[in-house]
Amino acid sequence: MSSQVSSVPLLDLHAQYRPIREDILAAIARVCDSQRFIGGPEVEGLERELAGMLEVTEAVGVSSGTDALLAAMMALGIGPGDEVVTTTYSFFATAGCVTRLGARPVLVDIAPATCNIDPTAVAAAITARTRAIIPVHLFGCSAEMTPILETAAKAGIAVIEDAAQAIGARYHGRPVGGLGTLGCFSFFPSKNLGAFGDGGLVTTNDPALARRLRLVRNHGAEPKYFHKIVGANFRLDALQAAVLRVKLPHLAAWTAARRRNADRYRELLAPLSAKGRVRLPVEPAGCHHIYNQFVIRVEDRDRVKAGLDARRVGTEVYYPVPFHLQECFKDLGYKQGQFPAAEEAADGTLALPIYGELTEDQQRYVVDSIAQVIG
Numbered sequence: 001m002s003s004q005v006s007s008v009p010l011l012d013l014h015a016q017y018r019p020i021r022e023d024i025l026a027a028i029a030r031v032c033d034s035q036r037f038i039g040g041p042e043v044e045g046l047e048r049e050l051a052g053m054l055e056v057t058e059a060v061g062v063s064s065g066t067d068a069l070l071a072a073m074m075a076l077g078i079g080p081g082d083e084v085v086t087t088t089y090s091f092f093a094t095a096g097c098v099t100r101l102g103a104r105p106v107l108v109d110i111a112p113a114t115c116n117i118d119p120t121a122v123a124a125a126i127t128a129r130t131r132a133i134i135p136v137h138l139f140g141c142s143a144e145m146t147p148i149l150e151t152a153a154k155a156g157i158a159v160i161e162d163a164a165q166a167i168g169a170r171y172h173g174r175p176v177g178g179l180g181t182l183g184c185f186s187f188f189p190s191k192n193l194g195a196f197g198d199g200g201l202v203t204t205n206d207p208a209l210a211r212r213l214r215l216v217r218n219h220g221a222e223p224k225y226f227h228k229i230v231g232a233n234f235r236l237d238a239l240q241a242a243v244l245r246v247k248l249p250h251l252a253a254w255t256a257a258r259r260r261n262a263d264r265y266r267e268l269l270a271p272l273s274a275k276g277r278v279r280l281p282v283e284p285a286g287c288h289h290i291y292n293q294f295v296i297r298v299e300d301r302d303r304v305k306a307g308l309d310a311r312r313v314g315t316e317v318y319y320p321v322p323f324h325l326q327e328c329f330k331d332l333g334y335k336q337g338q339f340p341a342a343e344e345a346a347d348g349t350l351a352l353p354i355y356g357e358l359t360e361d362q363q364r365y366v367v368d369s370i371a372q373v374i375g
Contacts, residue, residue, distance in 0.1 A: 005365040008353050010314030011190055015357035016254070020246060027242040034238075042241040047201075049248055054167075056178040056203040058210035061236030062217050065164040065186025066093040068200035069134075070100065071234050072160050072182040075202075075212040078103050078131050085125045086134040086162075087117040088322040088334075089342040094136055094162050095323045105332070106130070107324050109339040113282050115139065115295070115349070118341070119147035126151065132158040137166035137176050139318070139351075140192070140292035141283065145171050145179050152180070160184060164200075167193050168255050170288035177203045187244060192258070192292055193251050195240040257356030258291040261363060265294060265352065268367040277374050279348075293318055294354035298374065301348050307373030313366050316351045 017024070031042060043061045051059035062068050078084065080102035086094055088107040098105040108121035117135045133152055135143035143161075152159045159180030163169070167185050169176045177183025187199035202213050212229075215222055220231035265280075272278040279297035283289045295318065298304045308315050322342040324334035337343070352366055 005359075005361050007312030008314060008358070008362045008366050010316055010351070010353050011355050012353075012357060013189060013194070016355070020250065023246045024243055027246045028239060031238050031242045037238050038235055040238050042238040042245065043236050046236075046241040046245050046248075049245065050201060051203070053248070053251075054175045054177050054183070054203055056175075056183070057205045058203065058207060058213075060202045060204075060210060060213040060217065061241060062200045062202055062213075062234040063236055064198040065184060065188060065200040066097060067217075067232075067234040068164075068184035068186065068202045069093055069097040069160070069162065070232070071213055071216045072184055072202050073097065073101055073103070073132065074216045074231065075182070075209055076132060076158050076160075081129065082131040083127060083129040084132045084134055085122055085130055087136050087138075087342075088324045088339045089115060089319065089345055090136045090138060090162065090323070091164065091319065092323075092326075093164075094134060095329065098134075099329075103131070104129075105323070105329070107322075107332070107334060107339065109341045110345065111144070112341045112344070114141055114143075114284060115345050116141065116143040117148070119144050119151070122148055123151045126155050126157075130155060130157055132160050132181075134160045134162050135180075136162040136164075137169055139281070139295050140166050140169055140290035141281075142166065142169050142171035142176050142287045144284070145176075149180065158182065164188075165191065165292040166290060167191070168251060168288075169290045172286040178205060181206070182209065187240065192255060192290055193244065193247055196243050197237075197240055199236055199240040199244065201236075254356040255290045258294075258354055259289070261354055261356070261358050262289070262291045262294055264360065264363055265354075265367070268363060269296070269370070272367075272371060272374065278370065291354050293351040295349050295351045297345075297348040298350055298370075299348070301350055304370070304373050305350055308366075308369055311369040311373070313369050314353055318349060318351050320346055322346050 082103040095105040164186035183203040185201040187195040216231040217234035220229035
């Protein structure tokens with residue numbers, strides 16, 4: 001253990017910002033000088049660049065990852081009386097957005113190894129009222145998409161990929177976000193590609209859906225003040241687009257650094273893993289993981305987290321309460337014990353620092369701290 005390291009934050013955005021500071025400030029100044037803050041060339045440029053990277057024909061910038069999910073479902077016309085099948089284990093927006101539109105989230109369990117949605121459970125949950133499936137590419141690792149797409153095709157329903165944590169992740173060589181009907185991304189500051197505030201993106205290969213998305217994000221107006229549909233204000237700010245355009249060329253290198261850090265964690269944690277004290281994340285064959293989070297499993301997780309807090313090691317629990325046990329979803333009628341894999345994950349998962357600028361000495365401090373806390 002390096003005596004020079006005495007703390008490690010969960011995320012250090014300062015370390016990412018310093019090398020690109022002047023480019024960021026120049027981009028912000030460019031927008032300020034233009035006085036075009038809504039839409040315009042910065043947003044259009046970002047959409048083109050992201051469409052190219054994600055290998056889709058259409059990319060529509062929106063105001064957040066949550067609004068990306070809302071806009072995607074609104075573009076599909078999902079509403080009261082409809083069902084949307086999704087995981088019980090994700091960030092709240094995945095199911096919350098379904099409820100906000102008056103539809104019913106039909107929750108299913110996860111695959112224990114990856115914490116991603118269980119494709120077999122998805123197939124069993126389809127009914128005549130199902131309008132869409134929302135698989136989540138959790139923590140930066142693609143869900144098992146082939147059986148999900150087959151289920152959707154058989155039922156004639158849409159697949160909305162929640163790729164909020166997974167920009168740059170691939171499934172059998174193809175970028176996530178372009179595998180289903182629509183893909184939803186978040187540019188929250190903590191993401192691998194983070195804005196200086198909220199921002200999001202919806203992707204599709206369907207030009208008609210893309211046109212409808214652009215209507216949805218701008219109150220359904222075309223032209224101004226003439227409203228074809230009821231939409232919302234889901235527009236992406238030009239300042240955020242300009243910041244993201246500076247960061248985008250660095251994304252591949254940042255992701256490669258996260259993957260190197262993940263490999264190093266596996267090496268350093270191997271002794272604890274061999275003893276069954278720590279379960280490491282898996283990367284299934286054909287899945288290119290981008291490690292938005294590096295999530296381990298430990299017994300007595302809350303005690304371990306408290307011990308790491310005391311040693312000034314930043315950690316986070318993603319997520320402590322599955323949807324089916326959330327108070328706001330009690331009317332859905334789910335019970336404790338109904339989705340055991342998700343409940344086990346909620347009790348045992350712990351995310352470690354994994355940002356690209358993390359040093360080897362910092363990682364050794366994290367792992368040495370885990371070993372001391374676990375005992």
